[in-house]
Amino acid sequence: MTQSPVISIDAMGGDHGPSVVVPAVARALAELPDNVCFLLHGDEAVLAPEIAQHPAAAGRVTIRHAERVIGMDEKPAQALRRGKGSSMWNAVEAVREGEASCAVSAGNTGALMAISRLILRMIADLDRPALVAPVPTPRGVTTFLDVGANIDCDAERLIEFAIMGEAYHRAAHGKAKPAIGLLNVGAEEMKGHDEVREADRILRAGGFDLNYKGFVEGDDVTRGSVDVIVTDGFTGNVALKAMEGVARFITGELRSALTSGGLATAGALLARGALTKFRDRMNPPPAAPFLGLNGLVLKVHGGANARDFAQALKVAADLAQSDFAAEIERNMRKLPAALAEAAPEAGAGMSGEAADVERTK
Amino acid sequence: MTQSPVISIDAMGGDHGPSVVVPAVARALAELPDNVCFLLHGDEAVLAPEIAQHPAAAGRVTIRHAERVIGMDEKPAQALRRGKGSSMWNAVEAVREGEASCAVSAGNTGALMAISRLILRMIADLDRPALVAPVPTPRGVTTFLDVGANIDCDAERLIEFAIMGEAYHRAAHGKAKPAIGLLNVGAEEMKGHDEVREADRILRAGGFDLNYKGFVEGDDVTRGSVDVIVTDGFTGNVALKAMEGVARFITGELRSALTSGGLATAGALLARGALTKFRDRMNPPPAAPFLGLNGLVLKVHGGANARDFAQALKVAADLAQSDFAAEIERNMRKLPAALAEAAPEAGAGMSGEAADVERTK
Structure with missing residues (x-):
């Protein structure tokens, strides 16, 4: 994991969605080493043109289309039932599949915790990730x-x-x-x-x-x-x-x-x-992690701005390389x-x- | 208890002892109704001349000599063993004896709690007074x-x-x-x-x-x-x-x-x-009470000044009349x-x- 870490991002999560996530990725592209790459999950029609405006994204940012977004007020049980294929779900799944070293989302905390636990499973005999x-x-x-x-x-x-x-x-x-x-x-x-x-x-x-x-x-x-x-x-x-x-x-x-x-x-x-x-x-x-999962998930504050989110991406990269x-x-x-x-x-x-x-x- | 409440005071307790307690009693004499009286426990040689300077004290303040003072850093167990006859002990004992409706001390919290529990006993089946x-x-x-x-x-x-x-x-x-x-x-x-x-x-x-x-x-x-x-x-x-x-x-x-x-x-x-x-x-x-005792005990912050202590005496009077x-x-x-x-x-x-x-x- 010490080579070319990939950060998997729920690009639709949080109060501001892509309008914060894309500028944050642009900042991170400038501030983090060249080997750190980003996998963005969300509405391709929205994300692709915005990412295209950042030349540094070429070769370091991949967009993965997701049909659905989990709402900030959806109940965890509902998110588990209907969340498959959402940007949050796919961001976490990329960690399980070994495509990424860390998932980052500013979305619904309860949903992110439930989905992370279901997809990644807990280590040891912990019941729930520690907050x-x-x-x-x-x-x-x-x-x-x-x-x-x-x-x-x-x-x-x-x-x-x-x-x-x-x-x-x-x-x-x-x-x-x-x-x-x-x-x-x-x-x-x-x-x-x-x-x-x-x-x-x-x-x-x-x-x-x-x-x-x-x-x-x-x-x-x-x-x-x-x-x-x-x-x-x-x-x-x-x-x-x-x-x-x-x-x-x-x-x-x-x-x-x-x-x-x-x-x-x-x-x-x-x-x-x-x-x-x-x-x-x-x-x-x-940013704060969920601890105790078989994989890294970082929760960003729902109201985070681009600077905050970029800071979280730096933490994600540090974690991925540790x-x-x-x-x-x-x-x-x-x-x-x-x-x-x-x-x-x-x-x-x-x-x-x-x-x-x-x-x- | 609604008539002529008597407040029993550990006049030697706290970081400042009588230098705060006596001015506080002087304030309380002016601010509280005439029927509220004070029973001061401590070194008579120190207290008597100071109280004598306040004419309003006549008939409302009684001094009861106590030989000993419990130190701010004495352990509760030590205070229980050696505390008898101290200003704190006597202040609490006056409540049990029905001489006063409420005890007030700015002394050592652990010692006050242990002494109060020993002398007044708990109501119901509580083990310790609630703080x-x-x-x-x-x-x-x-x-x-x-x-x-x-x-x-x-x-x-x-x-x-x-x-x-x-x-x-x-x-x-x-x-x-x-x-x-x-x-x-x-x-x-x-x-x-x-x-x-x-x-x-x-x-x-x-x-x-x-x-x-x-x-x-x-x-x-x-x-x-x-x-x-x-x-x-x-x-x-x-x-x-x-x-x-x-x-x-x-x-x-x-x-x-x-x-x-x-x-x-x-x-x-x-x-x-x-x-x-x-x-x-x-x-x-x-001021904060110890709750759950067969009698009222009010703990005043050790570093309280005269205004704070007078405020505590007002609370004690309110409690005594409730x-x-x-x-x-x-x-x-x-x-x-x-x-x-x-x-x-x-x-x-x-x-x-x-x-x-x-x-x-």
Whole structure:
């Protein structure tokens, strides 16, 4: 996969479809190495004339006609029944067929997840792909997962997230040994529920090729104290949405504070450049992967503009040229032994120090 | 309790001790009705001369000497062993003895919780008091609980939080029928784990005197769509800290954006008033109750200033004069019947629509 990566693109997906995807591909043609090629799925009558305007596309862009587009509000079950032959379906299928190394879509998230799972199947015994949220921090980006796909997670599941999130962070952000933290509560008497404590014990026991740092707390997600933060899909989804809510509330309050009258408004005008930089800084990166599939799928934010989508294509190319899948497999293979080894220790731990009488239940 | 409420105060607690507590009591003497009285626990040699400077204190403030102060970094177990006779211990004990209607402390949270639980005991079959976080919203305050005390919560526990949070919100914020939401994830295929779905079903089935609105999501905490948001202590703690992290990150980024150079800095100076108002708006209310005890205990933020502490004393007076405890007891008494009624329905629900094949596990 390190030679001539092909990126398979759902050219009709997202709020803006080809009007964003084609300019994004044009940017990517200029910015990415010559060996990176693009396979565009969608309405040929629309795509062909637009792509023809970009001379750099010759030999690097292939258009594959798709009859159908999956709507942004279609239910996943409906997308599964009626999605065959759509631009999204075909974009994912090209990965299964080995024609492309990564599929990219700004379409309907639920549909993309259902279709990806059906076509590519899950690795290991995961039920659903983990959803990753890239969260901005003062130092860069935290890879935060799972943010909503897997509601109930045992220790094994949490460790799988750590393995996959670590490999993704390295591939997407070029950090050799990303630091991993396991999300937990902070008060001293309570060190979390059984699942996180068991996952922590197994990760600590080693055996994996991971830079595991132990427990982290909710505010570490935006602090950048570690690179990858792992949690179950319930907690991750709630935390992510709560964080989005705060960001929205603060920027709303700030806007009304700065437009509240004469001096403040004048001040806001003068500070406009700084405030714009601030807003850009707060925007989360536009692309996030589905982790745990036999193949790479990258979800781009539905409202992404051409710059965002081009950025996602760069991530796709980086992933396609990385050892991502092999690294995950290598650590996944160590999991059964690590779990088996931890099993007897679990009983000992529970009757000893871990069974804190102060703990609830 | 509606006549002459007495507020029992740990006058030595918090980062600032009497230097904040005494001015706060002076403010409260001026702002609260004449029938509200204060019982101050702490070093008489320090407190008596300071209180003597406030003529309004005569007849309304009593000083009760306490030999010991519990340190801000003492472990809860240590505080339990050695805390007897401390200002915090005595402040709580005055509530049990019926001398006061509410205890207020800015001291060590873990110690206050342990001492309160030991002295006052829990109501119902709760193991630990629920921790409430008052979260600012554009419309007022969301009463968010549990934010860390009870890590594992079944449906019954979540319903108890709803009952207690509702009564607290009414007493503290004067809203007749606070709207209650149960925190859950939002994606369509997954409607949360068994515990939240069961709690939702029981709350919907009615039988309680509650204004229950159903599921809400993480961003509702700062949106103000409901007044009370209920979740387990793990999710609540992570969400609250994640939200605090975002607020800290944003204000930090904003500060550096606005001090990044000439025009921006000038702008920031002009907008200073608006930005200060904004910062005040973002500060969470300074006092939060421990819910589920046989008696009222209010925890004030350790770094609270005199204005914050006086605000907490007002909340304590409101609580002391409310029907808070009776309202909770009334709804708690309906709980066993509601749980028993829900039990057969649970089986039916699981084999029917609720057992969504798309759900994980």
